[in-house]
Every structure is written in C-alpha cells, then in structure tokens.
Amino acid sequence: MNTKPLPRWLGVSLLLLIAAAFAxxxxxxxxxxxxxxxxxxxxAVRSCATVLFVLALLRHAGVVPRMPRPTLRRAAAIGLLMSVQSLCLYSAVARIPVALALLAFNTFPLLLGLISxxxxxxxxxxxxxxxxxxxxAGLALALDAAGWATPAGAARPVPPAAMAAGVAFALTGATAFAGALFFxxxxxxxxxxxxxxxxxxMVVAVVAIAAGLVDGHFDWPRDTAGWLALAALSVLYGSGITGLFVLLPRIGAVNNAAVMNAEPIIALFLGWVVLDQRVAPIQIAGAFVVIGAIVMLTTGRR
Structure with missing residues (x-):
C-alpha cells in the first residue's frame, strides 16, 4: 500500500481527534x-466490534483481507502486545481515576524513544x-507518590493498594503499546x-475471550446505562484505533506520538464533568509537568 506522508498540520489535527476519541x-x-x-x-466486545467495523470498511473498498504469511505472523505478534495493552489499561481505568491512569499510560512516548x-x-x-x-518527577506528583495531595471537593482518595495496582497496570500497558508502535x-x-x-x-479479541474463559465468566452490564456505555466504548475505540494505525505510519510514530498527550487532559475534563472524578491541584500541576516534558522530548530538533 502506498503510504504517502501527510502534511504535518493535518496529521496533528487528526491525532488530536483520535486522542479525544480515546479519552x-x-x-x-x-x-x-x-x-x-x-x-x-x-x-472482547470492543475488539469484536472493531473487527466487524474494519471488515465492513474493507468490503466497501473492495480490499481482500489477505496478508503474506510472514507479515501475518508479525502482525499477530504485535496483536499480542496490543492484547496486553488493552487488558492492562482497562484494568487501570477500573481502579483509579481515568485521567491518572491515562497519564501513567501516556509515558509510552518516552518508552518508545528508549526502545528505538x-x-x-x-x-x-x-x-x-x-x-x-x-x-x-511530574508523574510522582500527579500520582501523589508522597501523599501530599488533599482530595478536591467531595472526591474520595484512592486507596494506596488500588493506586499502586492501577499505576502498575498502566505502565505495563504503556510498555506494551510502545513496543506495538515500534514494531x-x-x-x-x-x-x-x-x-x-x-x-x-482479531488477536486481541481471541486473547480477551480466552482470558474470560480461563477466569470463568464474562460480566455484562446490569442496566441500560451500562449497555449504552459498552456500545459507546466499542464505537469510540474502533474508530480511534483504526485511525491511529492508518495514520501513524504516514506521519512517524516517534516524532508525533507526543500529540496523544492531549488525551489525559481531555480525560481530566470529561472525568470531572461526567464522573465527578476530581484530583488535587498539585496532581493537576504534576500532569502538566509530565505532558510538557514529553512534548519537550519528542518535538525538539532532530
């Protein structure tokens, strides 16, 4: 496939839209x-929905879903990394405020640079x-490693064990995602x-279904709000991940991954408006320190 480079301004604008979709x-x-x-x-649901969505795109475009065997093996290996990323990041989101989970996860540009x-x-x-x-240092402030933060408003502090587990899941997901982008x-x-x-x-769906079978159960939403949220995350993720993997090879992953650091800022705002998830001012300051450092790292002259 011809991957003609996109203009920088267009690529960055599309990445910002993708960041909003992921948030x-x-x-x-x-x-x-x-x-x-x-x-x-x-x-499992979002991955299966994405597979159906992409199959529809390919059918509409008249593209035969076929890869050479060596390429298929490599894609499957990357799919395993994406499986780790998916399960770990959602595990983090389930335990700690969404913005903090995404902030820890969005260290992946640093990790991508180290891998490269x-x-x-x-x-x-x-x-x-x-x-x-x-x-x-900014990440330590944002995640309140020193215990200095005072919960804002009526926000309940996250138990230390949950915070540690959430951060560990997010950083593991970041490492897997950096590897997936690199390869x-x-x-x-x-x-x-x-x-x-x-x-x-397809690989992520198979891994998630296998994990559910090994765990012994799949828990489904218990009410309409849960079903609507499950449908929304499937649509948002499917469109976002498809756009990301179509776009990044055309603009360069290492040089432009920092744009995705808009995601935790968007999530911080949405988490406050939709979920009433609040963080202390020192944590917000730490978040901006992290994002500024990553932008500094990945947008300098080369």
Whole structure:
C-alpha cells in the first residue's frame, strides 16, 4: 500500500481527534465498569466490534483481507502486545481515576524513544536526558507518590493498594503499546492500515475471550446505562484505533506520538464533568509537568 506522508498540520489535527476519541472511550469504559461490566468483557466486545467495523470498511473498498504469511505472523505478534495493552489499561481505568491512569499510560512516548534507541537508533539527546527526570518527577506528583495531595471537593482518595495496582497496570500497558508502535512502523509500514487493525484486533479479541474463559465468566452490564456505555466504548475505540494505525505510519510514530498527550487532559475534563472524578491541584500541576516534558522530548530538533 502506498503510504504517502501527510502534511504535518493535518496529521496533528487528526491525532488530536483520535486522542479525544480515546479519552471518551475510557470514560465510557469506566461507566460500563461501574454498571457491572468486567474488563475482559469490555475488551472482547470492543475488539469484536472493531473487527466487524474494519471488515465492513474493507468490503466497501473492495480490499481482500489477505496478508503474506510472514507479515501475518508479525502482525499477530504485535496483536499480542496490543492484547496486553488493552487488558492492562482497562484494568487501570477500573481502579483509579481515568485521567491518572491515562497519564501513567501516556509515558509510552518516552518508552518508545528508549526502545528505538536500544534497537540501534541514535543515542538519547541532551534534551532527553533533561526531559526524562522532569517527566518522572511530574508523574510522582500527579500520582501523589508522597501523599501530599488533599482530595478536591467531595472526591474520595484512592486507596494506596488500588493506586499502586492501577499505576502498575498502566505502565505495563504503556510498555506494551510502545513496543506495538515500534514494531508496527518497522514491520508493517507498507501494509494497509485497515488490514493491520483487522489482524491486531482479531488477536486481541481471541486473547480477551480466552482470558474470560480461563477466569470463568464474562460480566455484562446490569442496566441500560451500562449497555449504552459498552456500545459507546466499542464505537469510540474502533474508530480511534483504526485511525491511529492508518495514520501513524504516514506521519512517524516517534516524532508525533507526543500529540496523544492531549488525551489525559481531555480525560481530566470529561472525568470531572461526567464522573465527578476530581484530583488535587498539585496532581493537576504534576500532569502538566509530565505532558510538557514529553512534548519537550519528542518535538525538539532532530
């Protein structure tokens, strides 16, 4: 497939729309979890819905869903990384405020840069050596590692065990996602983005269904609000992930992944409006420190 580069302004604008879709997806996921859905059910449903959506796109475009066997094996391996990312990030969203889960997860541009360097790319710049400790310090503030934050308004503090588990899940998901982006741009850069998404989501669906069977149950929404949230997260995720894997190879994952750091800011606003999830001022300040450091790292001269 011809992957002609997009103009920078257009690529960034589309990435911002994708970030908004992902933020809304995670808000919908938290609503679904609060109304009876469990993580494996949500991941399985959204992945199956995405597969059907992409199949419809391919059929409409007259594209035969076929890959060479070596490419298919590589796509399946990336799909396993996406499975880890999906299950871990939703597990984080289910435990801690959505914005904090996404903030920890959105360290993936830092991890992507480290993976690229370890794979033989240029060594970290002086900008990276400055930005990385700043980002870690901001993350410590945002996640209230020192226990300094006072809950805002009527917000209830997250129990330390839940916070630790949520952060661990989010960082594991970030590592898996960074790996998926790295291998996608190197192994599948000439593959139709819709075919990439189809194979990745098929693997994620299989893994999620298998996890549910091993766990012994799928928990479904117990009321209308839960079903609506489950449907919304499927639509938002399907459109967002399809757009992401079509777009990133055309604008460069390493250079533009920082744009996705708009996602936790959007989620912070939506979490406050929709879920009444509030965080202390020091945590908000820490969030902006992290985002500023990541933007500094990934948008400097190369």
């Amino acid at each position: 809304s997806n995670h808000i919908s996921a938290r609503i679904a979890f609060d109304h009876g859905t469990n993580v494996t059910t949500a991941v 360097w370890a794979a033989g790319a240029q060594r970290p710049s002086s900008r990276a050596l400055v930005a990385t400790p700043i980002a870690l 996608t741009t190197r192994w599948l850069d000439t593959t139709d983005g819709r075919l990439r998404t189809l194979v990745l989501m």
